[in-house]
Amino acid sequence: MRTRTIPLIVLSLLSLAVGCRRDDDEPTPVGPSGPGGGSGTGTPTEVAIPANFPPMPIPADNPFTVEGIALGRYLFYEELLSGNNTMSCATCHSQAVAFTDDGNQFSTGIDGISGTRNAMALINLAWDTRYFWDGRVLTLEDQVFQPVRDPIEMHDTWPNVVAELQA
Numbered sequence: 001m002r003t004r005t006i007p008l009i010v011l012s013l014l015s016l017a018v019g020c021r022r023d024d025d026e027p028t029p030v031g032p033s034g035p036g037g038g039s040g041t042g043t044p045t046e047v048a049i050p051a052n053f054p055p056m057p058i059p060a061d062n063p064f065t066v067e068g069i070a071l072g073r074y075l076f077y078e079e080l081l082s083g084n085n086t087m088s089c090a091t092c093h094s095q096a097v098a099f100t101d102d103g104n105q106f107s108t109g110i111d112g113i114s115g116t117r118n119a120m121a122l123i124n125l126a127w128d129t130r131y132f133w134d135g136r137v138l139t140l141e142d143q144v145f146q147p148v149r150d151p152i153e154m155h156d157t158w159p160n161v162v163a164e165l166q167a
Contacts, residue, residue, distance in 0.1 A: 041065070042063075042066065042067040043065055043066040043067060044065060045064050045066045045069065046064070054127065056126050056127065076089045076090055076093075077089070078165075080164045080165055081154055081156060082110045082155065082156055083110055083111075083154060084155075087110045092107045092108075092119035093119055098121055098123070099121055100119065100121045101118050101119040106118060109152040109154065109155060110153075111152075115153065117133050120132070125140055126140065128140070131143040145158065148161060
């Protein structure tokens with residue numbers, strides 16, 4: 001146990017030191033399809049990126065818009081995404097505990113079935129290159145479709161979700 005504790009303490013202190021350093025630079029604004037802007041539907045918007053972060057990769061076919069951000073937030077908390085309309089993404093990724101599953105060893109889906117892993121924390125996802133614990137998905141755009149149709153997690157279908165949202 002002691003051999004695991006020391007590296008964790010060192011890693012925590014290193015993370016704290018890097019995360020708390022003073023930035024004299026202003027965050028770099030990122031436009032609708034990356035630095036320099038782009039075209040798309042909706043109202044383009046910018047997201048401030050801390051100066052010590054690399055540029056945010058933004059797919060040309062999924063630019064930042066005011067409407068897109070509002071829709072994403074709405075859907076994250078929408079329980080109609082689950083088969084029995086009782087679970088949203090926020091059920092297992094609770095904002096109150098840094099978008100984690102609050103200390104549960106395994107996350108539980110709508111049918112009361114425990115998964116094989118805990119829901120991952122949602123931190124700086126735009127910079128990730130692999131999603132889920134096993135890295136089976138390579139883009140955030142593809143990741144969001146998986147939990148809805150997973151029989152253990154939300155146990156629904158996208159045609160059903162779309163019909164319920166349109167009703």
